Amino acid sequence: MFREYIGLTSSKTRNVIERELVRRFAESIGDAHPIYIDEEFGRQSRFGANIAPPTFPRVLRSGSIEGLKLPLKGLIHGEQIYHYKRPLLVGEEVFCYSKIEDYYEKEGSTGKMGFLKMKRYGEDSHGQLIFTEESITIITETVRRSLNV
Numbered sequence: 001m002f003r004e005y006i007g008l009t010s011s012k013t014r015n016v017i018e019r020e021l022v023r024r025f026a027e028s029i030g031d032a033h034p035i036y037i038d039e040e041f042g043r044q045s046r047f048g049a050n051i052a053p054p055t056f057p058r059v060l061r062s063g064s065i066e067g068l069k070l071p072l073k074g075l076i077h078g079e080q081i082y083h084y085k086r087p088l089l090v091g092e093e094v095f096c097y098s099k100i101e102d103y104y105e106k107e108g109s110t111g112k113m114g115f116l117k118m119k120r121y122g123e124d125s126h127g128q129l130i131f132t133e134e135s136i137t138i139i140t141e142t143v144r145r146s147l148n149v
Contacts, residue, residue, distance in 0.1 A: 001114050001144065002068070002103040010063030012095040012123070019090050021059070022052045029053060042090065051087035055080075057133050062096035062120045070116075074143040078115065078136035085129055094122045094130060101134070111141025 019039075026036040034041035035051055042050030058080075088094060102117040120133040 001105070001139070001147070002100070002116055005065060005068050005100040006103055007100065008065050008068070009099040010065045010097045012097045013061045013063040015060045015094045015096055015122075017052055017056075017088050017090050017092050017094060019050065022050065022056065022090055025056055025059060026053055029055070047087060047089060050090040052090065054082055054084070056088060057082065057096070057120065057122055057131055060094065060096050060120075060122065062098045065098060065100060068100070070137070070139075071143055071146065074140065074146070076138035076140065078138045079134070080136075081134045082131060083134075084131045088122070088130060093125050095125070095127075096120060096122045108141070112144065113141065114139035114144060 023037045026032055031053060035045055035047075036053055037050065039050065042048075045051075098118055098120045100116070101119050103114065105112050105114050107113075116137045116139060118135050118137070120135070121129065122131045122133075123129055
């Protein structure tokens, strides 16, 4: 179904780690640690600035992969793993892109399910890797039928 997309990569998309967005994100996940929201605390930290929570890259744009059209509903979030070289700093530019790593299918009790493995990358303005995010999206039989496959 999506095997032809394996190896395809989106173009890099510029994001800015905005202070207010980090604050709202931290509040929404119930983690108001001062390293995320208190400017003075951030300046005094070993990073010299506030940082974003570890799962913050989820809200960053990473471009689109040409031709890949996933439905807006009916997908299942299977897995998500983050790896960091260093934290995301409030105020910095981050360039993100996605790559389709794999697609495979398994037979389930309600029919065939597809597993789409994607990897997102975040780099600084010098092209140095900051983080990667690996995720698996599960495409149920019902969704597969709606896509006419």
